[in-house]
Amino acid sequence: MPSTDTRTGPDARAVVTSEAVLDTALTLFAQRGYHGTALSQIAEILGIRTPSLYNHMRSKQELLETIVRQTLDHVLADFHAAVKGTDDPVVQLREATRVYALRHATHRREALIVNRDTTSLPEPALTAMRQRRREHERAIRSVIARGIESGTFAVGNAGLASFAILEMSVSIARWFREDGPRTAEQVADEYAEFALRIVRYRP
Amino acid sequence: MPSTDTRTGPDARAVVTSEAVLDTALTLFAQRGYHGTALSQIAEILGIRTPSLYNHMRSKQELLETIVRQTLDHVLADFHAAVKGTDDPVVQLREATRVYALRHATHRREALIVNRDTTSLPEPALTAMRQRRREHERAIRSVIARGIESGTFAVGNAGLASFAILEMSVSIARWFREDGPRTAEQVADEYAEFALRIVRYRP
DNA sequence: CCTACCGATCGGTAGG
DNA sequence: CCTACCGATCGGTAGG
Secondary structure: OOOOOOOOOOOOOOOOOHHHHHHHHHHHHHHHOOOOOOHHHHHHHHOOOHHHHHHOOOOHHHHHHHHHHHHHHHHHHHHHHHHOOOOOHHHHHHHHHHHHHHHHHHOHHHHHHHHHHHHHOOOOHHHHHHHHHHHHHHHHHHHHHHHHHOOOOOOOOHHHHHHHHHHHHHOHHHHOOOOOOOOHHHHHHHHHHHHHHHOOOOO | OOOOOOOOOOOOOOOOOHHHHHHHHHHHHHHHOOOOOOHHHHHHHHOOOHHHHHHOOOOHHHHHHHHHHHHHHHHHHHHHHHHOOOOOHHHHHHHHHHHHHHHHHHOHHHHHHHHHHHHHOOOOHHHHHHHHHHHHHHHHHHHHHHHHHOOOOOOOOHHHHHHHHHHHHHOHHHHOOOOOOOOHHHHHHHHHHHHHHHOOOOO
16 A cells, blocks of 8 residues: 655655665765765755664665675676677677666766775675675676687787776766766767777777 | 984884875875875874874865875876877877876875865865866867867767776776886876777777 | 764864 | 863664
């Protein structure tokens, strides 16, 4: 039975969900950083008092960990879906870059937080999250390495190229606007081509 | 007359300079972020009490502002020196990317702080610093645009390419190690070539 | 969902 | 350079 409580007057008691708390945390952490955000600011936006947040989360740290873990899991899932079904390094690098770039355009807040505040996680989460990022980086590097071996790519060092490709995609989260002149898909396609140029793929 | 005070025993009083405070702030801000760093941590590393820091700085904010302003001023000075003396977009883009990449390898802490914590600056410094970054980005974009006009470069959009080139260079600050297999100069050269590939320069 | 409250820590000042 | 101290704010708990 859906709630019919739509009171917004002065007598209204705010009705908040875990999803709303996480969403507000996403916005504020992305804007001001994890350490720059106070729980009282999250509560104020939601129209409740700070202690009431604890009905929807265990701690501020847990909020950050949830955001980072979910985001990195999605990144890895995107990657595996992207490279599945072909062994061609060209297609794999193009698709892997495309989905990564696309996520940075469609999930800007998450991307900004992962990039800025992952290091604020306490152990053991920090190590676990770093491992996920390294896993992704190594997977990209391995695709490039196979392309070099087969003579399809002509770049000196797969590691250098993979770092450059990943970080260049991260930049999308900084400037992309949904109401801008290009769609997320168009930007992602363009960056996928940038990646192939970096590794010197000649069609 | 150089100081001969080298006491380090329990009776020693630490002798601290403004430069030492700034250097320690650089290390900690880069590691933990601006909001994640307490002045007490800076003081502890220097072996003094927190209030003594105020003999060498005006405020925590001023430390951040000094770091960001000096770094961005250097970036712009690097750029102008790099493009001076030629009108060739190829040489200009290569040199501009090279010096930018080089700075990110040789001044990693500064680069990490600028990227992570510039938004923590209060106005009017925030606007002033954003303007400096935009100025640099526009200058790079303009070099690319001239290369497109003259038919030397073949990339669809100069803005997209300039963001990608700049952000890819920023990644160097994240992984570069002085004792690694490549020198800062080698990495910078490689990234300068990446930039020319992104804009599709064909020698 | 709230009020009342906690200890800890923050950046910073006074005064020597 | 220090000690002593400030008000403000932090994340979080108790109890309803």
